[in-house]
Amino acid sequence: MRRGTTYATLPHIGTQKPPLAQGVLTTMATVKLWTDEEAEQDERVKTVFDDIRATRKSDFVNNFWRGLANQPAILERTWLSLKAILVAPGALDPLTRELIYIAVSTINGCQYCIHSHTAAARAKGMTDAQHGDLLAVIGMAAETNALVTAMQIPVDEAFLK
Amino acid sequence: MRRGTTYATLPHIGTQKPPLAQGVLTTMATVKLWTDEEAEQDERVKTVFDDIRATRKSDFVNNFWRGLANQPAILERTWLSLKAILVAPGALDPLTRELIYIAVSTINGCQYCIHSHTAAARAKGMTDAQHGDLLAVIGMAAETNALVTAMQIPVDEAFLK
Amino acid sequence: MRRGTTYATLPHIGTQKPPLAQGVLTTMATVKLWTDEEAEQDERVKTVFDDIRATRKSDFVNNFWRGLANQPAILERTWLSLKAILVAPGALDPLTRELIYIAVSTINGCQYCIHSHTAAARAKGMTDAQHGDLLAVIGMAAETNALVTAMQIPVDEAFLK
Amino acid sequence: MRRGTTYATLPHIGTQKPPLAQGVLTTMATVKLWTDEEAEQDERVKTVFDDIRATRKSDFVNNFWRGLANQPAILERTWLSLKAILVAPGALDPLTRELIYIAVSTINGCQYCIHSHTAAARAKGMTDAQHGDLLAVIGMAAETNALVTAMQIPVDEAFLK
Amino acid sequence: MRRGTTYATLPHIGTQKPPLAQGVLTTMATVKLWTDEEAEQDERVKTVFDDIRATRKSDFVNNFWRGLANQPAILERTWLSLKAILVAPGALDPLTRELIYIAVSTINGCQYCIHSHTAAARAKGMTDAQHGDLLAVIGMAAETNALVTAMQIPVDEAFLK
Amino acid sequence: MRRGTTYATLPHIGTQKPPLAQGVLTTMATVKLWTDEEAEQDERVKTVFDDIRATRKSDFVNNFWRGLANQPAILERTWLSLKAILVAPGALDPLTRELIYIAVSTINGCQYCIHSHTAAARAKGMTDAQHGDLLAVIGMAAETNALVTAMQIPVDEAFLK
Numbered sequence: 001m002r003r004g005t006t007y008a009t010l011p012h013i014g015t016q017k018p019p020l021a022q023g024v025l026t027t028m029a030t031v032k033l034w035t036d037e038e039a040e041q042d043e044r045v046k047t048v049f050d051d052i053r054a055t056r057k058s059d060f061v062n063n064f065w066r067g068l069a070n071q072p073a074i075l076e077r078t079w080l081s082l083k084a085i086l087v088a089p090g091a092l093d094p095l096t097r098e099l100i101y102i103a104v105s106t107i108n109g110c111q112y113c114i115h116s117h118t119a120a121a122r123a124k125g126m127t128d129a130q131h132g133d134l135l136a137v138i139g140m141a142a143e144t145n146a147l148v149t150a151m152q153i154p155v156d157e158a159f160l161k
Numbered sequence: 162m163r164r165g166t167t168y169a170t171l172p173h174i175g176t177q178k179p180p181l182a183q184g185v186l187t188t189m190a191t192v193k194l195w196t197d198e199e200a201e202q203d204e205r206v207k208t209v210f211d212d213i214r215a216t217r218k219s220d221f222v223n224n225f226w227r228g229l230a231n232q233p234a235i236l237e238r239t240w241l242s243l244k245a246i247l248v249a250p251g252a253l254d255p256l257t258r259e260l261i262y263i264a265v266s267t268i269n270g271c272q273y274c275i276h277s278h279t280a281a282a283r284a285k286g287m288t289d290a291q292h293g294d295l296l297a298v299i300g301m302a303a304e305t306n307a308l309v310t311a312m313q314i315p316v317d318e319a320f321l322k
Numbered sequence: 323m324r325r326g327t328t329y330a331t332l333p334h335i336g337t338q339k340p341p342l343a344q345g346v347l348t349t350m351a352t353v354k355l356w357t358d359e360e361a362e363q364d365e366r367v368k369t370v371f372d373d374i375r376a377t378r379k380s381d382f383v384n385n386f387w388r389g390l391a392n393q394p395a396i397l398e399r400t401w402l403s404l405k406a407i408l409v410a411p412g413a414l415d416p417l418t419r420e421l422i423y424i425a426v427s428t429i430n431g432c433q434y435c436i437h438s439h440t441a442a443a444r445a446k447g448m449t450d451a452q453h454g455d456l457l458a459v460i461g462m463a464a465e466t467n468a469l470v471t472a473m474q475i476p477v478d479e480a481f482l483k
Numbered sequence: 484m485r486r487g488t489t490y491a492t493l494p495h496i497g498t499q500k501p502p503l504a505q506g507v508l509t510t511m512a513t514v515k516l517w518t519d520e521e522a523e524q525d526e527r528v529k530t531v532f533d534d535i536r537a538t539r540k541s542d543f544v545n546n547f548w549r550g551l552a553n554q555p556a557i558l559e560r561t562w563l564s565l566k567a568i569l570v571a572p573g574a575l576d577p578l579t580r581e582l583i584y585i586a587v588s589t590i591n592g593c594q595y596c597i598h599s600h601t602a603a604a605r606a607k608g609m610t611d612a613q614h615g616d617l618l619a620v621i622g623m624a625a626e627t628n629a630l631v632t633a634m635q636i637p638v639d640e641a642f643l644k
Numbered sequence: 645m646r647r648g649t650t651y652a653t654l655p656h657i658g659t660q661k662p663p664l665a666q667g668v669l670t671t672m673a674t675v676k677l678w679t680d681e682e683a684e685q686d687e688r689v690k691t692v693f694d695d696i697r698a699t700r701k702s703d704f705v706n707n708f709w710r711g712l713a714n715q716p717a718i719l720e721r722t723w724l725s726l727k728a729i730l731v732a733p734g735a736l737d738p739l740t741r742e743l744i745y746i747a748v749s750t751i752n753g754c755q756y757c758i759h760s761h762t763a764a765a766r767a768k769g770m771t772d773a774q775h776g777d778l779l780a781v782i783g784m785a786a787e788t789n790a791l792v793t794a795m796q797i798p799v800d801e802a803f804l805k
Numbered sequence: 806m807r808r809g810t811t812y813a814t815l816p817h818i819g820t821q822k823p824p825l826a827q828g829v830l831t832t833m834a835t836v837k838l839w840t841d842e843e844a845e846q847d848e849r850v851k852t853v854f855d856d857i858r859a860t861r862k863s864d865f866v867n868n869f870w871r872g873l874a875n876q877p878a879i880l881e882r883t884w885l886s887l888k889a890i891l892v893a894p895g896a897l898d899p900l901t902r903e904l905i906y907i908a909v910s911t912i913n914g915c916q917y918c919i920h921s922h923t924a925a926a927r928a929k930g931m932t933d934a935q936h937g938d939l940l941a942v943i944g945m946a947a948e949t950n951a952l953v954t955a956m957q958i959p960v961d962e963a964f965l966k
Contacts, residue, residue, distance in 0.1 A: 028643040030440040067312040071454035091290035104302035106794040107268035109431040109914040115320040129252035132876035141265035143787035150750040151228040160511040232776035267472040270592040270753040293554035304465035311428040350804040389634040393937035413612035426624035429590035431914040437642040451574035463587035473550040481598040482672040589955040592753040615715035626948035633911040711956040735934035748946035751912035773896035785909035795872040803920040
């Protein structure tokens with residue numbers, strides 16, 4: 001996703017078959033990725049996909065939801081949680097929430113999540129300088145986490161009061 | 162560290178022997194934690210400790226630096242990096258950088274780092290509502306990271322353009 | 323591996339050159355993957371490969387063992403442990419053991435292990451509904467692990483008695 | 484929690500102040516742990532605590548929920564998800580779900596979660612032999628995950644069909 | 645364990661009850677830690693404990709083995725593997741193997757393992773300067789791992805030939 | 806990188822466009838990878854690239870640095886740290902430092918880092934037998950880390966003195 005685009009401006013690929021094992025990243029999922037035709041036949045899946053499109057103002061439904069569609073209960077619960085946590089107004093602005101998402105995904109090594117949330121952060125206005133700061137903090141934290149753990153530093157009492 | 166305090170308002174414990182294995186958290190480090198008296202005797206350590214105090218406007222030097230003091234070259238390099246990344250002005254505000262630090266430290270399971278950076282975030286103004294949003298995003302990201310990984314979802318081409 | 327197949331019903335590819343960097347997943351190993359011809363020339367490797375085939379009632383020897391073949395002592399030890407832990411009768415049924423394997427592999431982010439053990443779980447009868455429950459528990463655990471860690475919740479005494 | 488006990492047979496400590504920083508494990512949380520008196524004053528927290536007690540047929544509300552009470556929305560969402568995923572009937576039996584929870588918590592290094600879910604597994608009938616099998620599979624998976632990753636073994640095509 | 649000591653020079657505490665939840669680190673295990681009296685009554689456990697003592701030329705049997713004793717088959721397999729991998733002569737010298745063990749344990753956040761293998765490394769001659777280099781490499785690797793992952797850097801073809 | 810080669814003997818690809826999404830590993834970075842032409846136009850990037858080439862006596866600048874070039878301050882700091890930690894003489898020999906790097910990268914699941922540092926270790930003389938020992942220790946440590954964590958073994962007092 002290029003910087004400056006939003007979900008709404010992405011090419012509308014939602015009505016096509018999802019890109020299974022073709023193109024750049026060719027890992028194959030351990031579950032079926034649902035096409036739009038298949039989603040149409042399951043009332044619960046269709047309702048979630050419709051809400052994803054309405055909420056994001058885009059026809060694009062990314063592969064994560066197409067995989068979760070195999071388990072409609074998880075699909076519903078996960079989408080409702082995500083909408084409440086990432087989309088609804090909160091005490092942190094939407095971009096800050098994406099930066100935190102990228103940080104968690106990086107340490108967990110989730111390739112898909114890093115790509116999708118870096119794209120989302122860019123769509124929400126993340127500049128190159130902000131991305132640089134994000135990278136610097138993630139790297140620094142990873143380093144000091146490891147140093148602290150290797151030395152088994154005891155927590156200062158001042159931090160516990 | 163209570164909300165609203167800053168490093169500068171923390172009780173000045175820096176001139177006392179650091180709290181080795183007494184008090185609430187009693188893990189023992191795998192390295193010596195340097196006292197102020199010991200730090201005074203090593204020019205490189207003294208210089209870093211002085212700069213920590215001057216930068217933070219507080220006498221308090223937390224245990225992490227007292228452990229790193231065993232390796233003056235790492236102490237210097239780590240402090241200079243931390244000062245450049247967390248203290249200097251940047252594209253992300255200081256509180257956002259602390260939130261990212263907490264996110265990384267949580268996924269890495271670094272107890273010390275979670276405590277020290279949660280304290281730092283509170284000192285920089287993090288509200289309970291912001292802490293709540295941070296927790297929600299960290300939890301949600303950890304969950305979807307695991308779901309994506311278990312299903313081995315391929316990255317959508319739209320995210321790679 | 324399609325649901326319902328077993329190792330014994332997989333296409334017999336064991337006598338062919340292993341699929342080095344061709345096909346869908348094209349990462350290149352950091353070690354040589356041994357062909358059957360090479361395995362025939364090393365008595366220790368040949369013995370393990372033969373036992374893998376006899377135990378699984380299939381000609382198929384997957385890439386993990388072809389990589390470990392570079393180190394016959396590790397190959398022997400690992401296969402004997404795996405046979406004792408995953409194949410031999412125990413207090414947990416074989417499918418449950420595969421589910422635990424998938425859970426560990428997911429959190430460790432091991433793409434190969436997720437694929438191979440999801441295939442093995444399907445071969446041992448895992449249904450889509452069971453896979454869904456597995457995903458839900460893995461996701462939930464990952465989320466609450468992160469929440470607990472970020473809040474540094476102390477263990478209740480009731481759990482320690 | 485001793486083997487054979489259930490949540491309902493645990494000592495009723497729910498009406499007492501939660502064990503803050505006293506007793507065996509003395510880490511201090513980064514958030515307030517709500518007492519029952521405090522929970523009574525917040526309608527949303529009270530409703531969740533009541534449902535936890537009714538669902539588990541026990542007065543005991545463990546510290547995790549007392550920490551989450553600071554964020555009623557997260558408390559509600561997390562409890563409802565946990566009830567749906569761990570308590571409601573499903574395709575996997577309740578004990579198997581606890582074993583998967585322990586596996587995830589172990590790899591994530593979540594001390595609290597390991598203690599609470601090992602206690603829960605014992606309350607649901609986990610035998611020592613089953614615990615032994617669980618440990619063996621977790622250990623074996625962690626080892627082979629690391630070996631596979633260090634060798635960067637490519638996924639066999641047979642696993643991707 | 646102070647620098648310069650060996651397992652053989654450690655205080656002989658092996659004939660006493662192991663330090664359950666007393667002393668500095670007071671986490672309580674999820675399994676029973678076997679005393680020497682209990683170990684004497686189980687032939688398989690006794691044999692392993694005897695071999696640990698004979699191999700290390702010390703009466704000291706550390707808690708890890710006392711916990712594994714609940715599962716004699718895992719105890720035997722783990723001790724035999726450890727003896728083959730850490731104790732027997734190999735292509736890497738014993739100290740180097742301990743340094744690698746500490747690195748893995750640090751990233752996995754295993755407090756017990758960091759303590760026991762840092763003690764073992766010191767007993768095998770690790771100097772403070774070597775410990776410092778170890779810390780520096782662990783920290784640097786953790787940092788660049790995170791940077792690489794966040795940027796999703798593709799592997800150079802030159803590394804794959 | 807074949808065993809026995811060094812950075813200096815690698816094919817000089819440094820003056821060509823870096824291999825973006827062509828060839829064997831085709832993940833796409835979340836940042837631009839700088840070509841040599843682009844690097845020439847930025848004084849800070851050029852200086853670092855020149856120093857990388859001079860230090861390694863090779864024209865080859867690997868993709869990690871081409872990605873970091875987007876953030877010259879991080880590029881400079883990271884290269885200076887790496888040079889001080891991995892290249893400069895120290896208490897541990899260069900090969901041992903690479904082995905520790907591989908161990909950390911394996912547990913963090915960093916594919917790029919495993920490939921680049923396994924190549925570097927081979928260039929510094931790592932034999933197959935040493936690689937085998939490294940794999941064995943990494944695997945063993947990962948297994949015992951998991952066993953210790955699942956059992957929550959308390960640290961022996963003998964290790965804390």
